Amino acid sequence: MSEKKKLFLGIMSLTSCEGCQFAILDKFQEFLNVTRRVNLVEMRLLKENNSNQNKDVFDASNISKTKKFDVVFIEGSPITKENIDDLKILRRKAKKIVALGACACLGGIYHLKNYYPRDYLLSQIYPLTSHIDNPLILPLDKIIQIDAYLPGCPVNAAEFFLCLEQLILGKDFVSKNIPVCDECQKNGYECVLQAGEPCLGPITLGGCGAVCLKSKMFCMGCRGLRANPETANLLKILKKQVGAKRLEQILEMFGLKDKIGISPK
Amino acid sequence: MKTIHIKHLGKTEGHGSFLAKLYEGQIKEAKLETLEGVRLMEGILQERLYSDAPIITSRICGICPVVHNLTAISAIENVFNLKVNQNISRLRQIMLLCQIIHSHVMHLTFLSLPDFFDISDDLVFIKKFSVEVNKALTVREWALQGLDLIAGRVVHPINSEVGGFRAAPSLKKLFLWAQNLDNCLQQSLSLFSFIAKIKFYPFSRPTLYLSLEEKNKYAFYGKNKIKLSANKQIAYEKFLNNICELQENGAVVKKVRFLDQPFMVGALARLNNNGLFLHPLAKKSLMSLKLKRPLTNPFYNLLAQAIEVIHCLEELKILLKDIEKIKVNQLHEKVVVGAGMGGAFLEAPRGILYHFYEIDKNGFVRKANIITPTAAFLDNLDYDLKALLAQTDGKTKSKRNLLIKSLIRAYDPCISCATH
Numbered sequence: 001m002s003e004k005k006k007l008f009l010g011i012m013s014l015t016s017c018e019g020c021q022f023a024i025l026d027k028f029q030e031f032l033n034v035t036r037r038v039n040l041v042e043m044r045l046l047k048e049n050n051s052n053q054n055k056d057v058f059d060a061s062n063i064s065k066t067k068k069f070d071v072v073f074i075e076g077s078p079i080t081k082e083n084i085d086d087l088k089i090l091r092r093k094a095k096k097i098v099a100l101g102a103c104a105c106l107g108g109i110y111h112l113k114n115y116y117p118r119d120y121l122l123s124q125i126y127p128l129t130s131h132i133d134n135p136l137i138l139p140l141d142k143i144i145q146i147d148a149y150l151p152g153c154p155v156n157a158a159e160f161f162l163c164l165e166q167l168i169l170g171k172d173f174v175s176k177n178i179p180v181c182d183e184c185q186k187n188g189y190e191c192v193l194q195a196g197e198p199c200l201g202p203i204t205l206g207g208c209g210a211v212c213l214k215s216k217m218f219c220m221g222c223r224g225l226r227a228n229p230e231t232a233n234l235l236k237i238l239k240k241q242v243g244a245k246r247l248e249q250i251l252e253m254f255g256l257k258d259k260i261g262i263s264p265k
Numbered sequence: 266m267k268t269i270h271i272k273h274l275g276k277t278e279g280h281g282s283f284l285a286k287l288y289e290g291q292i293k294e295a296k297l298e299t300l301e302g303v304r305l306m307e308g309i310l311q312e313r314l315y316s317d318a319p320i321i322t323s324r325i326c327g328i329c330p331v332v333h334n335l336t337a338i339s340a341i342e343n344v345f346n347l348k349v350n351q352n353i354s355r356l357r358q359i360m361l362l363c364q365i366i367h368s369h370v371m372h373l374t375f376l377s378l379p380d381f382f383d384i385s386d387d388l389v390f391i392k393k394f395s396v397e398v399n400k401a402l403t404v405r406e407w408a409l410q411g412l413d414l415i416a417g418r419v420v421h422p423i424n425s426e427v428g429g430f431r432a433a434p435s436l437k438k439l440f441l442w443a444q445n446l447d448n449c450l451q452q453s454l455s456l457f458s459f460i461a462k463i464k465f466y467p468f469s470r471p472t473l474y475l476s477l478e479e480k481n482k483y484a485f486y487g488k489n490k491i492k493l494s495a496n497k498q499i500a501y502e503k504f505l506n507n508i509c510e511l512q513e514n515g516a517v518v519k520k521v522r523f524l525d526q527p528f529m530v531g532a533l534a535r536l537n538n539n540g541l542f543l544h545p546l547a548k549k550s551l552m553s554l555k556l557k558r559p560l561t562n563p564f565y566n567l568l569a570q571a572i573e574v575i576h577c578l579e580e581l582k583i584l585l586k587d588i589e590k591i592k593v594n595q596l597h598e599k600v601v602v603g604a605g606m607g608g609a610f611l612e613a614p615r616g617i618l619y620h621f622y623e624i625d626k627n628g629f630v631r632k633a634n635i636i637t638p639t640a641a642f643l644d645n646l647d648y649d650l651k652a653l654l655a656q657t658d659g660k661t662k663s664k665r666n667l668l669i670k671s672l673i674r675a676y677d678p679c680i681s682c683a684t685h
Contacts, residue, residue: 018326
């Protein structure tokens with residue numbers, strides 16, 4: 001395929017742990033194979049823009065020099081003013097934007113900040129510092145239009161490669177609407193819900209291979225709610241198992257509490 | 266006033282820029298600015314059940330979540346006065362060593378080495394040095410496999426928790442995995458040889474090197490002391506009472522000073538303080554360099570990391586002997602929740618990591634404090650950058666900029682960790 005016809009791809013992060021990118025890079029051979037079929041124009045972890053290196057002031061990222069992207073994967077939370085500006089710039093330059101990971105799709109673990117008096121927390125941890133942006137944590141689609149979602153904390157690398165494949169072929173990508181229970185049962189894992197654990201598997205979007213259940217860890221809903229979940233029954237059971245306070249905390253972990261409509265404390 | 270501003274540095278974990286201000290030829294300021302937003306990880310731990318801490322703190326970083334997870338667990342077990350049995354601590358040590366190996370190889374291969382060949386695109390570097398890179402990746406993939414088997418997942422770990430492990434790892438798979446160690450050891454020696462051929466820029470500045478102490482060992486899980494050099498050590502209490510976290514307006518990172526001095530942590534610091542206790546092949550590699558010790562050139566952090574990969578593999582060889590005999594029905598201790606406070610120190614790939622928790626009688630976190638290695642060494646990096654910049658007068662801007670970026674990347678900063 002000629003260089004010109006190859007998909008112009010960008011993979012980047014706002015404020016994040018960059019775990020989604022590392023989860024993908026950990027499958028390095030597969031990643032290398034796919035880079036041969038695209039034009040990886042921006043991926044800060046792997047490449048820098050050296051074209052202006054003979055200056056005193058320059059941008060080492062490839063974003064500003066790239067005029068157009070076909071597909072951009074963005075992980076992380078828009079927290080600083082620069083994060084938000086970058087998001088808007090990318091929306092203008094990119095044909096398709098994919099929210100990569102729980103932070104981008106849902107708000108992620110930093111979303112927990114929203115449940116606390118945020119400014120109080122800031123003054124507690126930074127008592128002597130001023131001028132720190134501390135906005136409400138939002139998923140990307142509250143700021144710009146998002147074309148596809150790759151949920152999970154971190155993303156499932158296999159799902160990333162599947163998604164990219166679809167996009168290279170000019171198709172859309174949507175996660176299959178199955179509960180985590182589907183894969184959990186297919187893999188023969190022990191049902192921890194039946195063992196008294198507060199597992200959110202039945203209402204959470206599957207596609208992760210039920211990886212937490214493999215280690216007997218109850219699902220905390222990092223991939224978000226699946227479509228048309230039957231939450232009422234499950235919550236009744238979970239409340240009995242762990243109490244209202246603990247249930248609320250578990251629902252807060254990845255922000256499912258907001259989606260279900262339980263009012264914050 | 267002249268400004269040098271290299272924005273959005275690539276090939277670092279997390280976002281940062283280099284900024285220097287010169288006035289009439291004098292360097293007034295030179296530093297790594299962090300660009301990550303505020304996440305308040307220590308804040309969102311408050312009022313949450315203790316078991317959430319290892320899960321939440323893993324999300325501080327995507328390259329070293331394992332060490333955050335293990336440090337949170339150790340700190341909380343200290344609060345509860347819980348001592349775990351040998352089976353559990355052995356698996357955790359294996360996890361920590363795999364974390365060190367995979368992080369170092371990632372840093373060397375993708376983030377730092379290309380600088381010394383003046384290559385800015387890793388994909389170009391990988392093509393040019395495909396033989397060496399494949400060796401490095403073999404070692405990395407092996408370490409990742411081990412973490413998958415024991416921790417359930419590398420990013421972010423699932424199986425490890427306060428009290429032990431949720432599910433027993435497959436002994437058969439662990440045994441099979443262990444069989445590939447010798448091959449990895451060979452590859453790691455090759456990787457070291459490759460790095461040893463590089464002519465690093467001769468830079469040096471008197472530096473305080475801090476690392477954990479464990480008697481007669483190259484310490485990763487420390488005991489009670491912090492080493493200030495090969496021969497000097499102080500108790501944890503004394504260290505904690507003499508550090509301060511600096512707050513600067515607009516800055517999310519709180520740089521750390523000890524007795525109001527900047528200091529370095531990480532592979533180079535550990536090597537300087539514990540070189541005597543390296544395992545044979547690692548020690549032989551260090552000796553082959555014929556360098557005066559302690560090593561005071563921060564660029565040698567790359568050599569130190571390559572030596573540590575060898576050492577960690579030799580340590581793993583010992584830990585993995587008879588691994589199939591580990592008692593899988595003893596991988597969970599009873600956790601008795603009680604009010605208290607406590608902390609733990611572990612050596613993360615980049616240096617000393619500290620987690621502290623205050624927990625109430627029902628097991629909910631009241632307060633948390635985390636000091637990451639990058640936050641600890643950033644001040645020292647700034648001092649080094651200022652000194653290095655002063656030496657670049659005769660150089661072209663291109664060469665100067667590459668040198669500056671190379672130094673930053675040689676330190677292996679994890680900016681996400683620094684700005685938790």
